Amino acid sequence: MGLLDRFKETATQMQTQLVAKKNDLKSGAFRDASMAMCALVAAADGTIDPSERRKVAQLIATNDVLQNFPADDLQRRFDGNCDKLSADFDFGRVSVLQEVAKAKKKPAEARAVIQIGIVIGGADGDFDKDEQQVVREACYALDLPPHEFGL
Template structure:
């Protein structure tokens, strides 16, 4: 398959403004909670997230065009809450993150948009490994989406 996941990622980067326009349609707490919950799940896919990783993620969140539709402090604190929940108790953290994602279920456009955003955030460090892809696939299925649509 030509391009595969890296081709998909490049098209996400090229369409950053389009993603921002799509996110603008869903400028609400449920969408933000789902996006940051999904991003936190992927950030912790390898079992831990160190301080440097958190800093990178926060920097990316602060500079992400699509996320600029939200207040930066709100995005960072929502993401941090999800990370803290996952670090405190993986099962509780996961269930809270998936609960946030499930609030979008039934709205396919919102689900597809949040999925693209989560992948963009997760791939921000330039490394999107198999653990992260497995979590992204699980998120897609949870949202009722076909993982293949996202090259997963």
């Protein structure tokens, strides 16, 4: 099995695990951290082009687990995080990682935020090194070992 096939299988498994926990993932901290994670993945290479932003917004709108929250609320939070990253990537990244860290108090939610980052990052079939790096940084913000997620 090639690396790409193995990654697709991992992303599918993570989405299945997320759906199984859907009823436990309804807190505001999870919502905020998930939208911050999505923005970090969208901006992983240091920029967010409009097509990337639309693609991630579409993935957010169709993700089963995130449907626990109103779509317009998720969009507003995602856009706010993207705007921070676009204005000043380095400073914005610090602020957005603080949003991610909100999920630290509940380990199941923290793991779910990382899984969402991996699912979103791999949705195009290419979980590139920049995307892996921002998800790894989110692991550190959440006190989770990156190797647990194959990072």
